[in-house]
Amino acid sequence: MEKRTTRSSSRLAAAAASKGHNNNNPENYEKNDEGADDTAPGVAEGMEGGVESAIAAGDLKRKSQYKANAMPKTTKEAVNKRVKEDAQLRKQRREELVSAKRFKRSKDQTETGGDEEVELGKDQLDSVQALLKSEKRTDKVEALKTVSEYLTNHSGSRALQTLVSSKDFVTILEGLLTGSDAEEQLLAASVVTNMAAGGSPELCEAASNTAPHLIQFLDSQNLALVDQSAWALGNIAADGPKFRDRLKDNGVLPPLIKLLDSQDLNLVQTACFALSNLARGEGAQQEALVKAGLVKPLLHHLRVDTEPAVISEAAWVVVYLTSGPENVSTQLLEHRLIPLLVAPLKDFLDQKALAIPLVRALGNIASGPDNNTSALINEPGFLPAMLQFIQSDCRPVKKESLWLMSNITADHTGKDLIKVIDAGFIPVLSRIASHQNFDIRKEAAYSLINLASHGPDYAKALPHRELLPGFLDFMRTKDHELISLGLRYVQLLLNSGIQDAPALLSEMNGVDALEAVILSDDRDQHRLASLLMDTYFGENNHGSRVPTPIPGTPDPSGHSTNGGSNLNPSSGSSADPSSLPPQYLKRASMSAI
Numbered sequence: 001m002e003k004r005t006t007r008s009s010s011r012l013a014a015a016a017a018s019k020g021h022n023n024n025n026p027e028n029y030e031k032n033d034e035g036a037d038d039t040a041p042g043v044a045e046g047m048e049g050g051v052e053s054a055i056a057a058g059d060l061k062r063k064s065q066y067k068a069n070a071m072p073k074t075t076k077e078a079v080n081k082r083v084k085e086d087a088q089l090r091k092q093r094r095e096e097l098v099s100a101k102r103f104k105r106s107k108d109q110t111e112t113g114g115d116e117e118v119e120l121g122k123d124q125l126d127s128v129q130a131l132l133k134s135e136k137r138t139d140k141v142e143a144l145k146t147v148s149e150y151l152t153n154h155s156g157s158r159a160l161q162t163l164v165s166s167k168d169f170v171t172i173l174e175g176l177l178t179g180s181d182a183e184e185q186l187l188a189a190s191v192v193t194n195m196a197a198g199g200s201p202e203l204c205e206a207a208s209n210t211a212p213h214l215i216q217f218l219d220s221q222n223l224a225l226v227d228q229s230a231w232a233l234g235n236i237a238a239d240g241p242k243f244r245d246r247l248k249d250n251g252v253l254p255p256l257i258k259l260l261d262s263q264d265l266n267l268v269q270t271a272c273f274a275l276s277n278l279a280r281g282e283g284a285q286q287e288a289l290v291k292a293g294l295v296k297p298l299l300h301h302l303r304v305d306t307e308p309a310v311i312s313e314a315a316w317v318v319v320y321l322t323s324g325p326e327n328v329s330t331q332l333l334e335h336r337l338i339p340l341l342v343a344p345l346k347d348f349l350d351q352k353a354l355a356i357p358l359v360r361a362l363g364n365i366a367s368g369p370d371n372n373t374s375a376l377i378n379e380p381g382f383l384p385a386m387l388q389f390i391q392s393d394c395r396p397v398k399k400e401s402l403w404l405m406s407n408i409t410a411d412h413t414g415k416d417l418i419k420v421i422d423a424g425f426i427p428v429l430s431r432i433a434s435h436q437n438f439d440i441r442k443e444a445a446y447s448l449i450n451l452a453s454h455g456p457d458y459a460k461a462l463p464h465r466e467l468l469p470g471f472l473d474f475m476r477t478k479d480h481e482l483i484s485l486g487l488r489y490v491q492l493l494l495n496s497g498i499q500d501a502p503a504l505l506s507e508m509n510g511v512d513a514l515e516a517v518i519l520s521d522d523r524d525q526h527r528l529a530s531l532l533m534d535t536y537f538g539e540n541n542h543g544s545r546v547p548t549p550i551p552g553t554p555d556p557s558g559h560s561t562n563g564g565s566n567l568n569p570s571s572g573s574s575a576d577p578s579s580l581p582p583q584y585l586k587r588a589s590m591s592a593i
Contacts, residue, residue, distance in 0.1 A: 120150060120157045129163070132172055137181065144176075144187035151194035164195055165206040177213040182222060189214065189228040196235035204239040211236060211250055218255035223262075227270050230259060234274030241283055248278065248285075253292040260297035265310050268301060272313040279320035286324030290331060294321075299332070302340040308354050311344055315357035322364035329368060338365065338372075338379055345385035352394040359389060359397065363404035373411040383423040391428060395440070402432070402443030409450035417454060421461065426451070430463050434470045438482070441470060445485050452492040459496035468493070468508050475513040480525075483517060487528050490514070494536050502536045511537055 128150075131143035150160055163169060176188040192214065196207040210232075217229035233252060237244045256278075259271035275294065279286050294317075301314045318337070322329045341362050348355035362382075365372050376382050386408075389401035405425065411417060425447070433444035448467065452459040467489070474486035490510065493501050505511065514537075517529035 120154055120160050122159070124150075125159055125163050132169075137184070140176070140184060141187060144184070144191055148187070148190050148194050151191065151198055155194075155198040155200075161198070161200050161203055164191075165200070165202040170206050170209050173210055174213065177210060177217075182225065185217075186222075186225050186228055189217070189225060189232055193228060193232040193235055196232060196239065201239070204236060204243060207232070208236050208239075208243050208246060211247055211252075215247075215250055215252050215255065218252075218259065223264055223267060226259070227264075227267050230256060230267070230270045230274045234270070234277045237274060237277035238280075241281060244278055244281065244284065248288065252278070253289060253294075257289075257292055257294050257297065260294075260301065265305070265307055268305075269310055269313045272298075272301075272310075272317050276313070276316040276320055279317060279324070284320065284324065286321050286328045289321065290328055295331060295335060299335050299337065299340055302344075308344075308348060308351050312348075312351075312354040312357055315341065315361055318361040319357050319364065322361055326368065329365065333365070333372070333375075338362075338375055341365075342376075342379045342382045342385070345389070346381060349385070349388050349392075352392075352397060355389070355392075355394075355397050356400055359400040359404055363400060363407060366404055366407035370412050373408055374413055374416050377408060377411065377416045377419055383420065383425075387423055387425060387428060390425075390432065390444075398440060399443055402429075402440070402447065405429070406443065406446035406450060409447045414454070417451065417458070421451070426461060426463070430466055434466055438477075442474075442482060442485065445471070445474070445489070449485065449488050449492065452489070452496070456496045459492050460498060464493055464498070464501070464504060468504060468510065472508060472510055472513045475517055480522060483520065483522075483525055486513070487517060487525060487532075491528065491532060494532060506537070 128143050128146050131139040131146075134140060134143075147164065150157070151164065154160055173188050173191065176184045179185065188210075192207045192210050195203045198204075214229040214233050217225050218233075220226050220229075233247060233256070237247055252274075256271055256274055259267055262268055262271075275289065275298075278284070279289055298314055298317055301310060302318075305311055305314070318332065318341070321332060341358055345355075345358060348358060362376065366376055386401055386405060389397060390405060392398045392401065409417065409420060411420075429444045429447050433441050433448055435441075436444070448462060452462055471486045471489040474482040475490070477483060490505065490513075494505070498504075511533070514529045514533050517525055518533065520526050520529070
């Protein structure tokens with residue numbers, strides 16, 4: 001049975017939850033990850049901003065999006081809405097471009113709070129150029145520090161980008177990198193780091209020209225230079241497949257993986273950061289990293305390290321490996337990956353964004369074969385930890401955890417599902433599905449619907465009087481996915497054999513919600529809503545009501561319903577099973593795209 005797909009996106013959610021989370025010393029750099037939701041625009045717009053005050057301020061605006069009359073009233077409003085959505089998409093694409101990159105700040109450099117788009121003056125840049133060409137060592141050192149600072153705080157300056165991406169500037173950098181002055185080499189590598197973090201294709205192209213020198217430095221005895229070079233290479237790899245593949249062709253993998261043997265945890269963290277960017281994205285060829293010997297040293301750090309930041313960075317590498325070919329995940333699981341990911345969960349309950357890669361990696365595993373799901377359910381400590389994580393006050397962690405549980409509840413083994421229920425998930429999921437914001441409620445709804453899809457006995461275990469109003473709210477929105485979830489829940493409720501289910505639906509104005517969906521332009525939603533109305537709130541030709549069985553689940557009488565389409569159960573024809581909706585609702589998040 002297909003499950004909700006693996007997640008292999010950049011780390012937008014992590015940064016939204018914990019802006020400024022870093023890899024080494026917090027004073028040395030910041031992670032350039034501005035928050036962006038991985039839900040569709042218009043469904044939970046801006047809900048992962050990571051700032052609770054902003055979330056509260058936007059509540060009324062977001063609620064209006066789910067009102068039945070929330071469609072634009074005039075052509076001008078429709079145009080404005082479309083322009084706004086286009087702008088949001090452009091912003092999201094830019095954020096995704098820089099999401100896995102990190103700026104380097106000098107130890108004495110403080111956050112300026114200035115606008116990165118502010119244009120630098122010609123005099124400022126001319127002064128820097130003059131210092132770089134000076135014969136005095138102190139002038140060159142000062143110029144490199146200034147350029148690095150400019151790239152951090154004014155990365156949007158076109159004049160600055162033109163300067164540092166020029167052939168002359170790159171030639172100067174290469175001369176410093178191949179020189180004999182250790183401080184100049186380190187500062188030049190810092191400039192390359194910030195060039196690659198700037199988000200401009202021209203800057204990254206220029207930075208990538210120095211990659212052969214940086215790769216050579218990975219074998220240096222100067223740990224500071226090794227660390228800075230690995231950092232710069234990680235930023236270059238994050239700019240896309242072209243740069244990532246170019247680095248691999250230049251032989252970056254063996255020396256970078258060798259850094260995992262270091263006793264310096266900061267260096268291990270930086271190496272994992274670079275490796276995660278080399279493993280991420282479409283066509284990343286994760287098998288190449290496995291063949292280069294990554295698995296054993298990587299899992300060693302998950303096994304023995306206790307520093308949360310190191311574990312989290314190593315887990316990011318696992319996230320991207322497990323989002324690749326199945327044979328890569330299989331090799332990792334053969335090395336007992338599941339216990340290594342589950343064991344530290346209890347220590348990450350208060351670590352907020354640092355917990356995201358652990359949860360996402362487990363979610364990728366759960367999206368695989370059912371034996372993976374069963375192994376997770378039966379791993380000691382997994383269910384108690386996840387019960388806590390789905391109640392996290394860190395929104396991205398909560399969403400990741402709920403996504404993971406939606407695949408867990410798609411498990412086919414009854415005894416495993418009983419363990420999930422006995423662990424106390426139904427009351428917690430029901431509370432979340434009824435009282436949170438729409439994007440969070442939607443994630444919990446998948447788990448509840450998956451549980452109910454296993455048959456009437458499971459459906460009857462749900463607190464329908466508590467849940468039904470929320471699912472009817474879904475049906476009253478203009479969002480296709482939420483409407484489908486609401487319809488699915490109503491279908492499961494009516495098909496569960498609960499005698500007062502139609503009366504409960506009528507009591508809570510469910511008939512009005514069904515009638516609203518009947519007016520939908522979506523053909524499948526229209527047909528299902530019409531069928532439910534005709535079956536449970538109308539009469540057939542014989543004056544009796546007939547339940548609408550769901551394919552693949554037992555009907556209230558205990559008989560299998562694998563034969564026909566749920567959209568027309570009374571038809572005598574047999575539908576192609578491949579055309580039937582899946583027994584368990586799955587979806588690919590935008591983060592998997």
